[in-house]
Amino acid sequence: MPDDHLRLQGEEELWSGAPDPNAVFTAWDLFLVPLSLFWIGTAISFAVDAGSASAWFAYSPVLAVGLFLVVGRFWLKRWRNHRTSYILTATDAKIIRGNTTSSIPLTHGRLRIDVRQRRGRAPVTFYPELHPAKGTAVFREMFENTGLDFTLRPGIDIPFRFFDVPNSAGLESALVGMVDGSGDVEMRVTHAINQGRNLA
Numbered sequence: 001m002p003d004d005h006l007r008l009q010g011e012e013e014l015w016s017g018a019p020d021p022n023a024v025f026t027a028w029d030l031f032l033v034p035l036s037l038f039w040i041g042t043a044i045s046f047a048v049d050a051g052s053a054s055a056w057f058a059y060s061p062v063l064a065v066g067l068f069l070v071v072g073r074f075w076l077k078r079w080r081n082h083r084t085s086y087i088l089t090a091t092d093a094k095i096i097r098g099n100t101t102s103s104i105p106l107t108h109g110r111l112r113i114d115v116r117q118r119r120g121r122a123p124v125t126f127y128p129e130l131h132p133a134k135g136t137a138v139f140r141e142m143f144e145n146t147g148l149d150f151t152l153r154p155g156i157d158i159p160f161r162f163f164d165v166p167n168s169a170g171l172e173s174a175l176v177g178m179v180d181g182s183g184d185v186e187m188r189v190t191h192a193i194n195q196g197r198n199l200a
Contacts, residue, residue, distance in 0.1 A: 015088040015174035019081045020121055023164035024074055028142045032069070040066030073147025080150070086162045088174050093126050095154055095162070102153065104128060104160045106178065112186045113179070115172055122168040124175075126160045 025033075043062040047055050080097060087094040094103045104126050112127040123145075143149045145163045154160045165171055179186075 011089040011091065013087060013089055014178065015171050017086050017162075017165055017168075017171060019084055019086070019162075019164040020166040021078050021081045023081075023121060024077070026145050028144075028146055031142070032146060032148075036066065036069035040070055069148075075147075076150065077145070077147035080147075081164070086165065086171075088171065088178075090178070093160065093162070095160075102155060102160070104155050112188070113175055114188050115168070115175065117168065121164045121166055122162075122171075124162040124165060124168070124171065126155075128155075 040063065043059050043066055047059040047063070050056075050059075083098045085094075085096040087096065091107050092103045092105055094101055105128075106126070114125040114127070115122050116124075140152060140158055143152065144158055144161070149158065152158045162171070
């Protein structure tokens with residue numbers, strides 16, 4: 001359990017939460033869903049045109065990928081969200097997923113925190129040294145939080161983010177308290193109306 005993990009480490013927990021398991025779609029799904037439907041539709045069309053059992057067998061890997069893109073990745077995302085905890089301590093932000101923990105230090109060097117509120121949920125991004133984490137190319141970021149990001153490591157391959165935090169007022173309050181006590185942290189809160197405020 002996350003609490004046991006923290007007690008073993010002797011860390012002070014400022015906030016803990018989890019992603020909303022009912023958050024299914026991301027902005028990138030406006031592109032990924034039509035692409036997925038096109039993929040599986042094309043594969044079925046080729047298999048039907050070939051008109052033989054061997055053709056269906058030959059196209060079965062392509063169809064399997066298409067089914068995962070259309071249905072499987074959403075199931076995988078929901079399953080992973082149920083196994084994910086977010087924790088903010090006095091020294092680190094942590095993502096605990098099953099037996100795997102990813103963390104980013106909050107007390108060493110410059111740090112920028114972006115909180116983007118929309119429809120009652122917020123992704124929170126931690127940027128060390130006021131720069132995005134290594135590997136923030138668009139082709140990687142488009143897979144974040146879509147069920148296709150299971151091979152990407154937070155803070156290494158993609159930015160370190162808490163996704164789909166529901167009722168994030170508690171997290172925002174904990175972050176404000178942390179920012180107020182540090183001169184090396186910059187925080188920006190952006191709401192759905194695209195107005196932001198800086199805390200430093």
